[in-house]
Amino acid sequence: MSSAFDEMKGHDGTAVRPAYGELDRWLKEVPPDVLDYRRREAELIFRRIGITFAVYGEADATERLIPFDVIPRIMAAEEWRRLEKGLTQRVNALNLFIKDVYGDREILRAGIVPEDMIFRNPAFRPEMNGQTVPHDIYVQIAGIDIIRVDADTFYVLEDNARTPSGVSYMLENREIMMRLFPELFSRHRIAPVENYPDELLATLRSVAPRSTSREPNVVLLTPGVYNSAYYEHSFLADKLGVELVEGRDLFVKDEIVYMRTTQGPQRVDVIYRRVDDDFIDPLAFRPDSILGVPGLMSAYTAGNVTLANAVGTGIADDKAIYSFMPDIVKFYLGEEPLLKNVPTWRCREPEHLSYVLDHLPELVVKEVHGSGGYGMLIGPSASKIAIEQFRAKLKTAPDNFIAQPTLALSTSPTCVEQGVAPRHVDLRPFVLTGSNGVRIVPGGLTRVALKEGSLVVNSSQGGGTKDTWVLDK
């Protein structure tokens, strides 16, 4: 792990990379106790701001706040431009792929993705087959997880095409940094992120059904106060200036969606939904769901409402499908992928499986349908017993797993107990796709593994977040 690329000092750890020049000088000027003091202050403010949305008063409330690191992660303008191009290409391919899978199935006929990987995949929704969606856009909001291994190489780790979360942290982190470190800000020119809600609203409006003649009515659908991301939902609804609705606030009549208001039923055109497919309509999916809107799918298939993201987008961010992404990009766009894919062994294929079984101690093995860092094996840091247990699991159900080499995620200077030290980071930029193109607010959410040497950045596994600065040069 010592060979990891450091965002500030590169590979050899001697020369400070230009984008970090000012930060390096500043870190040297600022006394350690001041940094520590700011760190605690940040936590307090974050708690207070975060608290506005979290459910305080409850025993677990404070634990829900994700640790925040005060040292920003910085990217040069040029680096970002390359990343931006790659992300745009990737999300365009995702949209074309989903449209094809639920439509003409050309990629299956061409033999690029095996048929049963689509049709036997739980993320494939038969209900979407043959349906069109407004403007052919399925993934209006994507969270693409990016890792970096050296100065020039970015990998996509995961495409989140369902209901990616975390954007509220991106916005909050910036707010706090501007309050705490105004003078550090004045030494840089940093591309703003605060326009994200405006961009999101513009995107959502642009994908309204073509039949909508008025200014489209956009709502944000949340599972409700008991959902762990509820504060993000209410935060975004506030920033967007749209109603935060629950399933019971909506109803469908004559294949049109309405919300119940004090002034009577009001038509809804676009639903930014943070409720999973399974729960969105008890008449089409899980009948026991009380979070959804009965009949929503009939309004949706009639083309009278837009769901963002579309139903069935999970087929594109499935970990098994992920391994085909370079081919998918080439197939639809006729271009070489700008962002790399982590080499992936599909354990369902016998020769891949035998390789994986032979190299378990050096691989990361993930469950195809898992998320949040659960159910995975990190070979290099796993005990012999854990590896053998996993080997047995792998042999019984190889279809459920993929394996990847252990990549040395880049590190970034981070404030820890002992002072400032490098910690592994990833990056989740949020990619918006509307009828008028792709927009990406410069930056995204940087997640950091706070434990020394740890490669797991997921907040459920002790990860924290950082502000992400894209220098505007």
Added chain:
Amino acid sequence: MRIRIAHTTTYRYEAPPKTVTQVLRLTPRNHDGQYVVNWRIDLSRDCQLYQREGAFGNISHSFTAEGPFDELSVSVEGEVDTQDTSGIVRGAVERFPPALYLRDTQLTEADAAIIDFAEATRAKAGADPLTLLHALTADLNETFAFDIEPTHVGTTAAEAFKLKRGVCQDGTHIFIAAARHLGIPARYIGGHYCRTDDDGPQEAGHAWAEAYVDKLGWVGFDPTHGISPTESHVRVAVGLDYLGAAPVRGTRHGGGHETMAVSVHVTPASRQAQSQSQS
């Protein structure tokens, strides 16, 4: 054979609901073994019925009826000409390749007991799919008792298999679970069965399975009767399990407790005329 089908589902509400929303899969389509002569759906309340083709090629209707009302009934009436095709279904609307019907669903997941059952049948009947599927049908018909008491619409294949009792829906789910475990694509069929004898209860609807056999295509298997579908079977809806083919899925907003009464008449068209003149 011409079969006349008439059924009415009546919902009564203790307190009137504000709205009732339903999705209906009640309309059969043609294939080589059946031709729909005429068909209509009636609602007791004025509201628009929207017709669409659902995921598996089923015709679905949806509506929202606005209250208040104390009672709502949905009636279906029509005639279908059927022909015995030895259970082979050709010319039906197909939207997916057979591979899709290997997917597990919550209702059709095979547990250890069903896996044992499927494996035991294969050990006995051999690997030829058609023989194997017939053996599954016969075994289920023998060991699984018809009983409307112990199960409900949400009962899984595994639960029903443990009870060894249930309705046609349960037997069909077990069959599907076993077939999929054996690597044979299988699906749920909701429809009607026209009795030619008069004993025993008339089921509100009937259900059986179809399995995909190379060279033959989709073939029906009716574990409840231990046979492949005959000209007495009218095929209405296809799904991965009951939920995908359910005749009615509905919900209501407001109102109190609801009771439901179903009346079904599935009769040979000629006999129907006779019984009508007698009444």
Added chain:
Amino acid sequence: MLSRTADNLYWLSRYVERAEYLARILDATQRLSALPLAYVGTGNEWESAVLTAGCAGSFFKTYETATEENVTDYLAFSTANPSSIRNCFEMARGNARAVRTALTGEMWDAINGTWLELKRFGTGPGSREETSRFLRWVQESSLRFDGSAYRTMLRNDAYWFSRLGVYMERADNTARILDVKYHLLLPDNERVGGPLDYFQWAAILRSVSALTSYHWVYRESLKPWLVADLLILKEEMPRSLASCYEAIVRNLDAIATHYGRQGPSQRQARGVRTRLQNSKMDGIFQRGLHEFIGEFITENNRLGMAITEQFLQ
């Protein structure tokens, strides 16, 4: 605004108001029951408290007789009584949480703070002092919440629905006291009951915090018909039926103007207010005080349903 949001705001206010009312009843009853029997007659004051709280049905399913201990527990702390003070605060906070972003920070702090503090009072009353400290705290909490709403909310539909909840609940509460105690307020009662009822009248006034107001308005010793007049017809008395309906009509009108549409609830509210304005105590006594109150309660419930129907679902 979303019907659910309006519904939550409306019930949030109602539950806070109800908690305060229950505290006042308990407080007044505690004072009354502390007097020597000769001053208050032989009636069971605690039973009367259960009646005015409107939960006699469920109470007597659990208890055979009403005592200070079980009534205080049932009305204040019980988790089994859906309308106990504890449950009122629980539900108010639940409503607040569901519409967190529709509240001002001050309102949220007030109701959430109350909810957090509630836990400190444990599961039941210890001593009388403890109970009365608790009752005072309930009234202060309600005042704090009401004040924060009044001082910090934007004057838009959210505010009007929240006010509507306050006055609907208040009208219902005052009417309920009158319904249980009407016999003490009949004009000939002075002769029948004599000074024996003096403390009862005082208790009634205290339970709507109007004992001082009475003297300011009438500059007379307590007369039962004047007590009735104050509680029913005096618009300047904030807990009178007339005052509640003045406010209900005002808030419903604000909503109607804002939405550009009148509806059944506006018509219903104006009807009730007109009847109150056109009534005199003489006439009410002649037609029967109890009948008048009974009709009012029916009409008030009808308005509650009309509001729900028109706006909240």
